[in-house]
Amino acid sequence: MLAKDTVIPFVFESLPVRGALVQLESTWQRMQRDHDYPEPVAEVLGHSAAATVLIAQSLKFDGTITLQINSEGPLSMLVMQSTDNLDLRGMASAHGIASDMAFADLVAGARCAVTVDSGAMERPYQGIVTISPDSLAASLENYFARSVQVPSHLHLARNEVLCGGILLQQMPGESPTLEDDWRRLGFLAKTLRAEDLADGASHALLHNMFAEDDVRAFRPREARFRCRCTRQKVEEVLRLLGEEETRTACEEQGRVEVTCEYCGRLRTFDVVDVTRVFTDQAVSGSDSLH
Numbered sequence: 001m002l003a004k005d006t007v008i009p010f011v012f013e014s015l016p017v018r019g020a021l022v023q024l025e026s027t028w029q030r031m032q033r034d035h036d037y038p039e040p041v042a043e044v045l046g047h048s049a050a051a052t053v054l055i056a057q058s059l060k061f062d063g064t065i066t067l068q069i070n071s072e073g074p075l076s077m078l079v080m081q082s083t084d085n086l087d088l089r090g091m092a093s094a095h096g097i098a099s100d101m102a103f104a105d106l107v108a109g110a111r112c113a114v115t116v117d118s119g120a121m122e123r124p125y126q127g128i129v130t131i132s133p134d135s136l137a138a139s140l141e142n143y144f145a146r147s148v149q150v151p152s153h154l155h156l157a158r159n160e161v162l163c164g165g166i167l168l169q170q171m172p173g174e175s176p177t178l179e180d181d182w183r184r185l186g187f188l189a190k191t192l193r194a195e196d197l198a199d200g201a202s203h204a205l206l207h208n209m210f211a212e213d214d215v216r217a218f219r220p221r222e223a224r225f226r227c228r229c230t231r232q233k234v235e236e237v238l239r240l241l242g243e244e245e246t247r248t249a250c251e252e253q254g255r256v257e258v259t260c261e262y263c264g265r266l267r268t269f270d271v272v273d274v275t276r277v278f279t280d281q282a283v284s285g286s287d288s289l290h
C-alpha cells in the first residue's frame with residue numbers, strides 16, 4: 001500500500017520495539033510555499049516536520065505538540081507544531097545563512113524544547129532538548145533516552161520534494177531489547193533515504209528495510225498542513241501591540257497588514273477595522289478557535 005503524507009505505525013513481532021515511518025510531500029511543499037528557505041534551513045525544517053509528526057504519532061494526547069528551537073546562531077527561531085490529529089504547521093526565521101553551514105553552525109547556543117499542550121493537563125508539559133552538534137535527530141534521540149527514558153532510534157531525511165523519517169522505540173515495561181538487535185535495527189533505520197520515500201511511506205518499504213524481521217504494520221494515518229490562525233487571533237496580537245502603535249501604523253500606510261508566518265495568509269485592517277478592534281473587545285474573538 002502506497003500513501004503520501006502518511007505515518008505508518010508498526011511493531012516488531014519478535015522484539016519489544018515499536019516504530020513509525022512517515023512521509024510528507026504536499027504538507028512539506030505547502031510549508032515552504034511562501035518562504036524562500038536557504039538549503040541548510042530547509043534541511044532542519046524538513047527534519048523538524050518529520051520528527052514532530054513522529055513524536056505526535058508516538059504519544060497518546062489530545063492537543064498540540066510543539067518543537068521549538070531558539071538560537072543565537074543564524075537559525076534564530078524554528079517552530080513546528082502538530083495536533084494529535086497530525087495537522088502540521090511550521091516556520092523558521094534565519095539570517096546570514098551560508099550554503100555550506102552545518103547543523104552545529106546554524107544552532108549555536110540554541111535552546112530547544114518539546115512542549116505538549118493537552119486539554120487533559122492543567123498546564124503544558126515542556127521537555128528541554130539538549131542540542132547535539134551532529135543533527136536534530138541525534139538531539140532528539142538523546143532527549144528520548146535521557147529525559148523520557150525511552151531508548152529510541154530516529155532517522156530523518158529530506159529533499160526539495162518531500163521529507164520523512166523513521167522512529168524506533170523500545171517498548172517500556174517489556175523485556176529489554178537485546179543490544180545486538182537494537183544496534184542492528186538502528187543501523188537499518190539509518191539506511192532510509194529521501195529517495196526511498198518518493199512513492200510515500202509504504203508497508204513494502206518497511207518490509208524491505210527490515211527484511212529479516214517480522215514487522216506488523218498498522219493502518220496509515222494521514223498528516224496534512226493546516227494552520228489554525230484566525231482573524232480573531234490577529235486582532236489579539238494587535239491589542240497586545242497597543243492602540244497607539246496600531247493606529248500610527250494604520251495612519252502611515254492607510255491600513256495595517258498582518259501576514260501569518262505559518263501559512264502566509266494576509267489579513268488587512270483599515271481604519272474602520274482598527275477602530276472596531278479597540279472599541280469592540282468584548283464581542284470580537286467570540287468565534288475564535290480554542
Ligand SMILES: [Zn+2]
Pocket residue numbers: 227228229260261262263264265
Ligand atoms: Zn496561518
